[in-house]
Amino acid sequence: MKSKFKLRTLLIPFLIVMFTFISIFILIKSLPIKIEELRWIDIYMALLVVFTWIWLVFGEFRTKVIEVSLNNTEIEKKNYLGLKQKYKYKDFDGYQTSILTSKGQSFEYLYLIKNNQKIVKISEYYHKNYYDLKNEISIDLKNLGEIKLSYFDELKEIFR
Numbered sequence: 001m002k003s004k005f006k007l008r009t010l011l012i013p014f015l016i017v018m019f020t021f022i023s024i025f026i027l028i029k030s031l032p033i034k035i036e037e038l039r040w041i042d043i044y045m046a047l048l049v050v051f052t053w054i055w056l057v058f059g060e061f062r063t064k065v066i067e068v069s070l071n072n073t074e075i076e077k078k079n080y081l082g083l084k085q086k087y088k089y090k091d092f093d094g095y096q097t098s099i100l101t102s103k104g105q106s107f108e109y110l111y112l113i114k115n116n117q118k119i120v121k122i123s124e125y126y127h128k129n130y131y132d133l134k135n136e137i138s139i140d141l142k143n144l145g146e147i148k149l150s151y152f153d154e155l156k157e158i159f160r
Helices: 007-030 040-064 130-140 151-158
Strands: 066-070 074-079 084-088 094-102 105-114 117-123 143-146
Touching: 007 040, 040 117, 066 117, 066 130, 094 130, 105 130, 117 130
Parallel strands: 094 143
Antiparallel strands: 066 074, 074 084, 094 105, 105 117
């Protein structure tokens, strides 16, 4: 079984590219930057832009927007850049789920756990066939329960 993306998932790479080009365009138009003319709002906005770009690229794009293929003995995870990783079911301790509330809706996330770390993240938000994937995984892996979502933990995982 192979995961299928929702249309909104394809929006993330587009946003990353557009956000990068717009940021570069604004930076080039502002050159040369004179330190004495910088305002606190300029610094704040620059930091916000950098944080948003890091969050989109290293958080969403790298860890959540992934293609998952399941077969009888292994799970293959493939990211947008085509990098593949294969895992045997027996390598995992099990799976945990979490509920994320976004835009007035709740979405379930499934994390494949190995040595107390989230190795693979499958999301109802990004994957059309999330529940089919979850049912397939639940046949081979033990449910380790639900974990409470922590935005701070999600932020820390961006840099792992």
